[in-house]
Amino acid sequence: KQEVTQIPAALSVPEGENLVLNCSFTDSAIYNLQWFRQDPGKGLTSLLLIQSSQREQTSGRLNASLDKSSGRSTLYIAASQPGDSATYLCAVTWYGGATNKLIFGTGTLLAVQP
Amino acid sequence: GAVVSQHPSWVICKSGTSVKIECRSLDFQATTMFWYRQFPKQSLMLMATSNEGSKATYEQGVEKDKFLINHASLTLSTLTVTSAHPEDSSFYICSASYGAGTSGSHGETQYFGPGTRLLVL
Numbered sequence: 001k002q003e004v005t006q007i008p009a010a011l012s013v014p015e016g017e018n019l020v021l022n023c024s025f026t027d028s029a030i031y032n033l034q035w036f037r038q039d040p041g042k043g044l045t046s047l048l049l050i051q052s053s054q055r056e057q058t059s060g061r062l063n064a065s066l067d068k069s070s071g072r073s074t075l076y077i078a079a080s081q082p083g084d085s086a087t088y089l090c091a092v093t094w095y096g097g098a099t100n101k102l103i104f105g106t107g108t109l110l111a112v113q114p
Numbered sequence: 115g116a117v118v119s120q121h122p123s124w125v126i127c128k129s130g131t132s133v134k135i136e137c138r139s140l141d142f143q144a145t146t147m148f149w150y151r152q153f154p155k156q157s158l159m160l161m162a163t164s165n166e167g168s169k170a171t172y173e174q175g176v177e178k179d180k181f182l183i184n185h186a187s188l189t190l191s192t193l194t195v196t197s198a199h200p201e202d203s204s205f206y207i208c209s210a211s212y213g214a215g216t217s218g219s220h221g222e223t224q225y226f227g228p229g230t231r232l233l234v235l
Contacts, residue, residue, distance in 0.1 A: 043229045101160060
């Protein structure tokens with residue numbers, strides 16, 4: 001069964017700290033992996049998308065890496081800010097599945113303390 | 115660009131009534147729209163995928179007669195929760211994608227709406 005798992009479920013850090021969020025997935029035959037941000041009671045904002053042929057993507061203070069062989073991705077956030085507080089979701093699209101079907105992890109709730 | 119809206123943002127209804135949720139792509143034509151459900155402290159679960167002008171494809175375990183999806187135009191999809199019950203209370207999120215490929219191709223970015231919170235009393 002194709003599943004996505006995220007740890008930790010929640011994380012609290014002081015402002016300015018660098019942090020890493022983890023995502024693991026079963027079945028390494030992925031098409032791509034995406035990281036999203038969800039603010040309370042809101043929809044999703046796409047942060048980074050990594051194709052299966054890529055090993056990492058960067059956007060500003062965010063860096064996402066992908067290791068298909070081990071079934072893992074990490075989201076690195078540098079110099080965290082209170083505005084980074086949100087739930088971070090990773091989602092995977094696998095080959096052989098329906099068009100653009102995203103399987104989401106349960107998310108990591110991040111709180112950055114000022 | 116690529117903005118998706120949902121209406122209403124929240125709704126409270128009595129058990130047994132039907133509720134319609136709209137999903138609109140405001141500045142692009144969406145070839146495909148997706149409906150997700152998110153229960154508290156859980157992740158998003160795909161309910162169904164719809165292409166404009168054709169019947170929706172429902173995920174296993176989702177009752178198509180209870181969750182009616184209509185994708186009548188390239189900018190509008192509706193989800194109707196029929197005979198809603200308290201267990202249907204959830205956060206419903208839609209997404210829309212457009213792409214050069216035909217249906218069945220991967221890699222088309224999904225743009226998500228802000229969600230609709232449904233509470234059934």
